[in-house]
Amino acid sequence: MDWVTGCLKAFLVGGILCLIAQLLIDRTKLTPARILVIYVVTGVFLGAVGIYPALAEFAGAGASVPLTGFGALIAKGTAEAVREYGLIGALIGGLSSSAGGIAAALVFGFLACLAVKGKPLE
Amino acid sequence: MIFGRKEWENALQRIFMDTAVGVIAGASVVGKKEKEGPLGALFDLHDPTGRFGQKTWESAESEMQRLAFNTALKKAGLRDSDFDLLFGGDLLNQCVGSAYGLCGFHIPYCGLYGACSTSAEGLILASLAITSGFATRTAVVTSSHYCSAERQYRSPLEYGGQRPPSAQWTVTGAGAFLLSRVSEELPPPTVFVTRVCPGRVVDMGIRDANNMGAAMAPAAVDTLLRFFSASGEHPTDYDWIVTGDLGFEGGAILRNLMEAEGFPLGENYRDCGQMIYRRKEQDVHCGGSGCGCSASVLAAHFLPRLANRKDRRILFLATGAMMSPDSIKQGKSIPAVAHLVEFSYYLPQNSDCGKERFSMDFKNQKEFPEARNNAGQGNDAAPAVPLAEGEGPLDGSTDADQPTDPALPSAAPDPDLQTTVSASPEWSKPTAPPPLTAVKTDHPSSEGGLLSHPSENDPPVVTEQAFRDDPDDAEPADGTEALRKRLPRGCDEDEGDPGDGAANAPGEIPTEGC
Numbered sequence: 001m002d003w004v005t006g007c008l009k010a011f012l013v014g015g016i017l018c019l020i021a022q023l024l025i026d027r028t029k030l031t032p033a034r035i036l037v038i039y040v041v042t043g044v045f046l047g048a049v050g051i052y053p054a055l056a057e058f059a060g061a062g063a064s065v066p067l068t069g070f071g072a073l074i075a076k077g078t079a080e081a082v083r084e085y086g087l088i089g090a091l092i093g094g095l096s097s098s099a100g101g102i103a104a105a106l107v108f109g110f111l112a113c114l115a116v117k118g119k120p121l122e
Numbered sequence: 123m124i125f126g127r128k129e130w131e132n133a134l135q136r137i138f139m140d141t142a143v144g145v146i147a148g149a150s151v152v153g154k155k156e157k158e159g160p161l162g163a164l165f166d167l168h169d170p171t172g173r174f175g176q177k178t179w180e181s182a183e184s185e186m187q188r189l190a191f192n193t194a195l196k197k198a199g200l201r202d203s204d205f206d207l208l209f210g211g212d213l214l215n216q217c218v219g220s221a222y223g224l225c226g227f228h229i230p231y232c233g234l235y236g237a238c239s240t241s242a243e244g245l246i247l248a249s250l251a252i253t254s255g256f257a258t259r260t261a262v263v264t265s266s267h268y269c270s271a272e273r274q275y276r277s278p279l280e281y282g283g284q285r286p287p288s289a290q291w292t293v294t295g296a297g298a299f300l301l302s303r304v305s306e307e308l309p310p311p312t313v314f315v316t317r318v319c320p321g322r323v324v325d326m327g328i329r330d331a332n333n334m335g336a337a338m339a340p341a342a343v344d345t346l347l348r349f350f351s352a353s354g355e356h357p358t359d360y361d362w363i364v365t366g367d368l369g370f371e372g373g374a375i376l377r378n379l380m381e382a383e384g385f386p387l388g389e390n391y392r393d394c395g396q397m398i399y400r401r402k403e404q405d406v407h408c409g410g411s412g413c414g415c416s417a418s419v420l421a422a423h424f425l426p427r428l429a430n431r432k433d434r435r436i437l438f439l440a441t442g443a444m445m446s447p448d449s450i451k452q453g454k455s456i457p458a459v460a461h462l463v464e465f466s467y468y469l470p471q472n473s474d475c476g477k478e479r480f481s482m483d484f485k486n487q488k489e490f491p492e493a494r495n496n497a498g499q500g501n502d503a504a505p506a507v508p509l510a511e512g513e514g515p516l517d518g519s520t521d522a523d524q525p526t527d528p529a530l531p532s533a534a535p536d537p538d539l540q541t542t543v544s545a546s547p548e549w550s551k552p553t554a555p556p557p558l559t560a561v562k563t564d565h566p567s568s569e570g571g572l573l574s575h576p577s578e579n580d581p582p583v584v585t586e587q588a589f590r591d592d593p594d595d596a597e598p599a600d601g602t603e604a605l606r607k608r609l610p611r612g613c614d615e616d617e618g619d620p621g622d623g624a625a626n627a628p629g630e631i632p633t634e635g636c
Binding site for chain 2: 022025026029031032113118119120121
């Protein structure tokens with residue numbers, strides 16, 4: 001039954017993160033792009049101070065899939081690269097640690113657009 | 123006081139102009155969502171895919187313009203070579219939608235950009251081109267497409283961005299209007315453009331591109347106040363005051379502002395953006411917007427109502443938010459403009475809308491009402507509609523032989539009406555219309571065959587109809603309760619007295635969700 005509780009935790013944490021973003025869209029004048037940036041920066045900050053890794057440990061994909069997880073990943077990669085390469089690692093680590101996610105978004109986006117055409121929501 | 127600045131009272135600026143231009147046909151083309159809306163049954167053509175047989179959304183928009191214009195031509199039984207000037211406009215960069223869509227017609231073409239106000243802007247310019255004597259017949263075609271407008275102004279559909287509650291849904295639709303000089307040789311029009319009032323650009327500092335209603339409402343207030351002040355009319359003098367696409371938020375703001383300025387909009391206020399969709403079921407947030415919104419609703423709903431004598435006079439006010447994606451990114455506020463067109467199913471008796479108006483010295487505008495009165499007196503013995511010589515279009519019906527049609531709103535009995543519009547006596551008592559037979563037109567019924575579609579493989583589903591006999595049929599009988607509230611008036615019940623005192627009470631202002 002581990003996977004059931006795991007799914008439940010992921011659903012709750014991921015859902016709360018999305019709920020906050022929905023409230024920001026509905027209740028404030030923030031544009032979607034700004035909310036995305038806020039989420040990434042928040043993730044970087046929480047990752048840097050060590051809160052986000054603990055949350056990811058608890059919720060799994062519920063914490064790592066939302067954009068805050070992307071921010072935390074950048075923070076983690078930067079810290080590791082600085083340890084390995086010195087200060088130049090600050091410029092290397094962020095992209096190298098998130099390269100998998102970025103490349104996946106490009107590849108799967110491309111594959112999806114071969115298969116389907118965009119249309120307005122029903 | 124922000125609005126209602128009276129600087130024009132002592133200025134030479136012309137506020138509005140009397141015209142006597144006939145609207146001989148209108149046509150509308152819409153997409154799937156609009157077809158499923160409360161007015162769906164009224165539109166002439168639709169395509170459930172929204173692509174109209176084209177590869178791109180932009181081409182689909184052009185195709186909608188072509189179809190709309192073709193349908194209008196078919197209804198009027200005219201060819202493109204019968205037209206002297208064509209005004210087209212859309213929401214795309216450089217107005218390419220109109221240029222591609224209308225390039226197959228051999229008519230001198232003026233591309234317009236007035237954002238969502240383009241339909242009224244085109245109607246104003248087309249009316250003035252006829253009134254000036256340059257053109258005998260002109261046409262106006264405007265369109266918008268949800269999918270191309272999203273790409274143009276926000277982000278492509280594939281981006282899948284969330285829409286905030288104040289956002290409006292760009293209408294996939296196109297409207298075409300054919301205008302004609304009124305004369306005996308030409309087929310008699312059923313509806314007339316009787317006054318036009320171009321708007322000023324108003325910028326109240328709204329920066330939210332997803333809240334265009336709030337940006338456009340002040341422009342609508344400005345134009346309405348200028349028009350009412352200069353013409354002596356009052357909102358209750360009209361069967362409908364129709365705004366283009368203020369939506370629910372902008373409509374509520376307009377009501378509030380107009381009430382504060384002393385011209386409360388009553389039950390006769392409508393907004394095309396509120397009418398075209400079912401708000402809750404269709405998840406359109408604050409309603410529809412776009413050039414196609416006002417154009418298609420006007421062509422499918424309001425003009426047929428006038429043509430069928432259900433309404434007498436309406437004010438049509440299309441509002442436009444004149445922003446570009448770059449100006450928004452640079453943090454600029456959104457300037458807005460609202461153009462006003464008055465439609466009527468009769469020409470006002472004693473109106474001096476003929477060519478002699480142009481002999482007036484422009485510096486004499488201040489004496490405009492007197493000048494009109496004098497002209498009216500001088501024309502008492504002349505045919506009721508003093509146009510240029512030999513052009514008495516309406517059969518010279520004088521006051522003596524006015525039929526009293528019990529179905530029409532009575533002219534004089536309402537005291538409110540007379541007090542509010544005393545400033546312009548020749549308009550204050552709406553003279554009974556000329557004999558209906560004199561101006562009745564049988565539109566050549568438009569049966570299929572017109573729409574030879576270029577793409578044989580993927581023809582869009584098109585349905586077609588002429589001006590309907592009874593547009594009320596398709597009013598939101600199956601709509602939501604809220605929508606029914608907003609469209610309460612059946613003019614059949616003869617409660618359409620424009621001076622109805624009860625109409626003065628400001629109606630329910632829908633605010634939830636915005």
